[in-house]
Amino acid sequence: MANNLLAGKRGIIFGALDSNSIAWKVALKAHEQGAKFTLTNAPVALRMGEINKLAEHCGTIVIPADATSIEDLEKLVAQSVEQLGGKLDFVLHSIGMSPNVRKGKQYTDINYEWFNKTLDISAISLHKILQTCMKLDAISEWGSVVALTYIAAQKAFPGYGDMADAKATLESIVRSFGYYYGNSKKVRINSISQSPTMTTAGSGIKGFDAFLSFAEKMSPLGNASADACADYTITLFSDLTRYVTMQNLYHDGGFSNMGVSEIMMNTFEVSGDEGQG
Numbered sequence: 001m002a003n004n005l006l007a008g009k010r011g012i013i014f015g016a017l018d019s020n021s022i023a024w025k026v027a028l029k030a031h032e033q034g035a036k037f038t039l040t041n042a043p044v045a046l047r048m049g050e051i052n053k054l055a056e057h058c059g060t061i062v063i064p065a066d067a068t069s070i071e072d073l074e075k076l077v078a079q080s081v082e083q084l085g086g087k088l089d090f091v092l093h094s095i096g097m098s099p100n101v102r103k104g105k106q107y108t109d110i111n112y113e114w115f116n117k118t119l120d121i122s123a124i125s126l127h128k129i130l131q132t133c134m135k136l137d138a139i140s141e142w143g144s145v146v147a148l149t150y151i152a153a154q155k156a157f158p159g160y161g162d163m164a165d166a167k168a169t170l171e172s173i174v175r176s177f178g179y180y181y182g183n184s185k186k187v188r189i190n191s192i193s194q195s196p197t198m199t200t201a202g203s204g205i206k207g208f209d210a211f212l213s214f215a216e217k218m219s220p221l222g223n224a225s226a227d228a229c230a231d232y233t234i235t236l237f238s239d240l241t242r243y244v245t246m247q248n249l250y251h252d253g254g255f256s257n258m259g260v261s262e263i264m265m266n267t268f269e270v271s272g273d274e275g276q277g
């Protein structure tokens, strides 16, 4: 479904690791909608080599950058503007990693050095990207920045560990930076709170299968796929959503507004007449 929604737009897409990645799907759709962009990921992730296939398909280049390194980000942004022939119109932050979650540390027994890493990679990196872009004046007026998040920022989900704190920080940066960047340059910043999705980051969470099927049973529309998330992201990069900023937008089939669904109630139904009345 190519409508040229992003014709003439330039951007940077962070976080395409493999074909399951949400960022990978966004890149495919942005390409389909006429955008030009660079792809980037941490040098260690690039060693897998998968992203080169995506770059080839989209006719673009991959620029390595650790999203926690200001030096890497400055090079990435400057090189992207040069390569694409002008300022950026969109940036996708699709980055998340927690050493504590990955190594199976309980939330009540975390390693604080790793906690700092979780926050730096998964949340503060958004601030670093935005600050770098602002200093280099690299984003055009009405440009759009989207970060991906999860509802564990608002509600408790055992197993999500310190990523919940990272997501809460990420969403706060969306609001705070959204104010400053909107005020000075009309740049908008939003987060998309996505359903659980089977990706490398997602499946690192203990009991992820249960997360997935619980959310599926609770959501009237069912879980949103990575593909559908990419569609939603494209609308936020497009000019059709010019006045949306500083928002955390749920893309979760209705999950966030549910108390309980009938299918879940049926799971706990007590047989016979007992409990009625």
Ligand SMILES: NC(=O)c1ccc[n+]([C@@H]2O[C@H](COP(=O)([O-])OP(=O)(O)OC[C@H]3O[C@@H](n4cnc5c(N)ncnc54)[C@H](O)[C@@H]3O)[C@@H](O)[C@H]2O)c1
Pocket: 014, 015, 016, 017, 018, 020, 021, 022, 023, 041, 042, 045, 065, 066, 067, 068, 093, 094, 095, 096, 097, 121, 148, 149, 150, 193, 194, 195, 196, 197, 198, 199, 200, 201, 202, 203
């Ligand atoms: N999968 C889910 O269930 C789900 C649900 C809601 C939100 N999200 C969010 O979506 C985003 C994308 O995750 P995904 O599910 O596509 O998984 P993914 O594993 O494909 O993507 C995560 C990306 O972060 C990158 N990354 C890690 N450390 C980095 C660093 N230092 N510098 C630059 N990049 C780095 C990884 O290389 C990878 O490409 C994340 O923010 C994640 O938290 C995922």
